[in-house]
Amino acid sequence: MSLQNPYLPSRAVIMEVIQETKSETQDVKTFRLKLDEPFDYRPGQFVEFSVAGIGECTFGFASSPLIKDHMELTVKRTGYVTENIHMLSEGSTVWIRGPFGNSFPLEKMEGSDLFYVTGGLGLAPLRPMIDYVFDPAYRDRYGKIKMLMAARTPGDFIFSYDFEKWAQMPDTEFYQTIDSPAEGWNQFVGFPHTLIEKIPFDLEKTTAVLCGPPPMIKALSNAFVQYGLPPERIYTTLEMRMTCGVGKCGKCNIGHRYVCIDGPVFSMAELGEMPSEY
Amino acid sequence: MSGYEMLSSFGSSHVMTGNQLSAALDDLLQKFTVVAPVMADNKLVYDEVKDVSDIVLDDGLPYKSPKEIVFPRAEDVMRFLENRVEEAQVIKPVLLVGAKPCDVAAMNVLDEVFTGEQGRFKDSFYNNRREFLTIVGMNCREKKAGCFCEERGLNPAFSVDCDGFLTLQHDGAVYKPLTEKGIDLFSGTAAALSNPVSPGTEPASHGAEPASHGAESLVLNTTEGEVFNAMPWEKYAEGCIGCGTCTFICPTCHCFNLRDSEKNGIVTRTRVWDSCMYPKFTLHAGGHNPRTKKYERFRQRVLHKYLYIPENYGCIACTGCGRCIRSCPGGLNIRNTVADIRSRLETKGEVPV
Numbered sequence: 001m002s003l004q005n006p007y008l009p010s011r012a013v014i015m016e017v018i019q020e021t022k023s024e025t026q027d028v029k030t031f032r033l034k035l036d037e038p039f040d041y042r043p044g045q046f047v048e049f050s051v052a053g054i055g056e057c058t059f060g061f062a063s064s065p066l067i068k069d070h071m072e073l074t075v076k077r078t079g080y081v082t083e084n085i086h087m088l089s090e091g092s093t094v095w096i097r098g099p100f101g102n103s104f105p106l107e108k109m110e111g112s113d114l115f116y117v118t119g120g121l122g123l124a125p126l127r128p129m130i131d132y133v134f135d136p137a138y139r140d141r142y143g144k145i146k147m148l149m150a151a152r153t154p155g156d157f158i159f160s161y162d163f164e165k166w167a168q169m170p171d172t173e174f175y176q177t178i179d180s181p182a183e184g185w186n187q188f189v190g191f192p193h194t195l196i197e198k199i200p201f202d203l204e205k206t207t208a209v210l211c212g213p214p215p216m217i218k219a220l221s222n223a224f225v226q227y228g229l230p231p232e233r234i235y236t237t238l239e240m241r242m243t244c245g246v247g248k249c250g251k252c253n254i255g256h257r258y259v260c261i262d263g264p265v266f267s268m269a270e271l272g273e274m275p276s277e278y
Numbered sequence: 279m280s281g282y283e284m285l286s287s288f289g290s291s292h293v294m295t296g297n298q299l300s301a302a303l304d305d306l307l308q309k310f311t312v313v314a315p316v317m318a319d320n321k322l323v324y325d326e327v328k329d330v331s332d333i334v335l336d337d338g339l340p341y342k343s344p345k346e347i348v349f350p351r352a353e354d355v356m357r358f359l360e361n362r363v364e365e366a367q368v369i370k371p372v373l374l375v376g377a378k379p380c381d382v383a384a385m386n387v388l389d390e391v392f393t394g395e396q397g398r399f400k401d402s403f404y405n406n407r408r409e410f411l412t413i414v415g416m417n418c419r420e421k422k423a424g425c426f427c428e429e430r431g432l433n434p435a436f437s438v439d440c441d442g443f444l445t446l447q448h449d450g451a452v453y454k455p456l457t458e459k460g461i462d463l464f465s466g467t468a469a470a471l472s473n474p475v476s477p478g479t480e481p482a483s484h485g486a487e488p489a490s491h492g493a494e495s496l497v498l499n500t501t502e503g504e505v506f507n508a509m510p511w512e513k514y515a516e517g518c519i520g521c522g523t524c525t526f527i528c529p530t531c532h533c534f535n536l537r538d539s540e541k542n543g544i545v546t547r548t549r550v551w552d553s554c555m556y557p558k559f560t561l562h563a564g565g566h567n568p569r570t571k572k573y574e575r576f577r578q579r580v581l582h583k584y585l586y587i588p589e590n591y592g593c594i595a596c597t598g599c600g601r602c603i604r605s606c607p608g609g610l611n612i613r614n615t616v617a618d619i620r621s622r623l624e625t626k627g628e629v630p631v
């Protein structure tokens with residue numbers, strides 16, 4: 001992105017395409033990119049990503065900000081632009097501007113136990129934070145870690161190649177759940193909000209970070225609050241239709257707050273004060 | 279310094295006869311693209327002036343607002359080259375003459391949103407055009423049906439928020455420069471040198487703050503929690519056909535989309551107007567839509583102007599120009615809506631609709 005003009009993207013080249021989901025639809029792919037003009041970002045931020053002549057859309061960063069030689073975005077095929085993105089292959093030219101938005105308050109969370117709960121593609125925007133916190137340089141700033149990853153079926157998990165590594169991290173409990181029983185599945189079955197009572201955590205010390213489809217977030221945050229976790233210590237990241245990413249185009253507001261510049265990360269305490277128009 | 283405190287620090291006003299004004303504007307046509315109220319298809323609009331005699335200075339508020347000078351309805355903003363993008367160049371000095379005080383105020387709202395301090399990002403495409411724009415305001419002597427600028431705290435006789443102001447009088451006008459750009463404008467002309475206003479003959483409106491200034495009546499001093507669910511929005515939005523006219527005709531509406539197109543192998547990105555009155559405006563790719571209902575979209579439009587922009591930028595994004603009221607096929611009326619909300623807030627919701 002040009003420093004003077006936040007609308008001007010710079011070039012990136014696709015280094016690798018990773019097919020994430022294994023279920024019939026195969027609708028999620030991760031794109032590893034090499035940027036002409038690399039930039040720093042914080043977990044939780046997002047980019048505007050273009051295919052020239054097709055259009056632009058919004059994606060959260062999906063790889064650790066500590067990785068400097070490439071960047072990853074995980075894209076679900078849902079409409080016109082994402083369909084075209086899915087047709088791209090190694091060597092294709094794409095365009096990127098950013099980083100935009102606020103980020104997970106990593107400094108404020110220092111000293112906390114962390115409870116990550118994600119549903120489906122919701123794991124993607126959380127991965128930069130997960131990897132950042134697991135980095136040996138930062139790991140001792142945070143307490144115990146619990147991870148509950150949900151997907152519709154066993155084939156719908158993204159980043160499944162990272163799961164073993166994460167599960168073996170010190171002071172970490174790693175759980176998976178799917179919506180309904182499947183052959184050979186020996187982990188949890190059921191929606192995440194029905195499961196948190198099966199995973200003991202320290203109410204005094206825990207910060208929860210939730211990413212996933214809106215109904216999941218709503219049910220889950222209610223469950224956490226009922227359990228006694230204060231809304232100030234429950235964070236999520238929101239999705240709204242976006243065009244500009246810089247607070248001008250008028251698309252993404254919830255009341256007077258703009259998800260592109262005031263978000264996408266909000267605490268449940270903040271969301272409680274906003275109109276529920278999202 | 280506020281605009282009013284600065285009044286005295288700029289060049290003194292001068293009187294121009296009608297002929298002198300025409301001659302001066304004719305000179306300015308050499309230096310600027312001049313935009314002024316002109317007749318087109320039987321409607322008064324702000325449009326590019328080819329001949330000074332086409333300018334219509336004293337016929338009330340033009341049908342369309344002048345926002346297209348800085349925020350065109352469709353604007354090519356960049357093109358994609360092999361390994362970089364190229365920003366469109368717009369270095370075209372524009373002089374807007376005869377902007378009514380409400381439209382001057384609207385430009386200030388756009389300035390706040392696109393390039394203001396509180397906006398965090400500067401919108402370069404807007405800025406490129408705005409930097410090359412000089413605005414000369416003019417007094418408005420004809421109130422149209424639906425106009426309510428005075429209730430919005432504006433003074434139809436004067437505005438300090440432009441580069442210079444013309445007050446029409448008998449045969450001619452008094453020009454008051456208000457910024458450096460405004461001083462430079464007529465400084466070389468014979469009129470400026472020969473006809474300074476004599477003491478005491480400056481129009482009274484040139485110094486006085488509008489009577490209602492600072493005591494605006496049509497504001498919403500409230501919070502989202504007080505009005506978002508508590509007001510009869512469905513009732514207010516009855517009759518809306520979702521055409522979007524109110525947003526396109528509004529001098530402060532500024533929602534947009536970006537679109538790509540390809541011609542002869544070159545991909546251009548274009549910024550086009552969009553409207554919060556369309557259901558697709560907020561439709562997510564996955565099918566979810568935070569604003570599926572007509573009344574939710576009308577609520578967005580009203581509160582964006584009267585609550586959200588005030589909260590974020592400290593100004594109200596409605597000037598009371600009345601254009602949306604005059605143009606709405608469904609008879610919706612933002613003034614009456616806001617007035618009704620106000621009386622409900624005052625009486626704690628006990629006003630029957």
Ligand SMILES: Cc1cc2nc3c(=O)[nH]c(=O)nc-3n(C[C@H](O)[C@H](O)[C@H](O)COP(=O)(O)OP(=O)(O)OC[C@H]3O[C@@H](n4cnc5c(N)ncnc54)[C@H](O)[C@@H]3O)c2cc1C
Nearest residue numbers: 057058059060075076079080081082239240241242562563
């Ligand atoms: C902060 C944020 C982070 C996101 N992160 C990811 C991610 O990591 N991976 C991922 O797959 N998706 C993510 N999304 C959603 C993604 O932006 C949309 O799925 C995508 O824009 C759909 O584009 P489309 O052209 O395929 O769909 P169409 O329905 O054809 O949409 C046309 C245009 O509408 C806009 N649009 C439509 N839906 C959305 C939406 N939900 N959010 C924003 N703009 C939209 C885009 O400008 C898009 O180009 C994110 C959205 C936001 C707001």
Ligand code: SF4
Nearest residue numbers: 518519521522524606
């Ligand atoms: S002009 Fe009237 S009918 Fe059309 S979208 Fe606006 S309020 Fe609705």
Ligand code: SF4
Nearest residue numbers: 528596597599600602
């Ligand atoms: S909302 Fe209506 S009255 Fe207010 S500035 Fe816009 S067009 Fe004019």
Ligand code: FES
Nearest residue numbers: 244245249250260
């Ligand atoms: S995406 Fe344009 S205002 Fe937020």
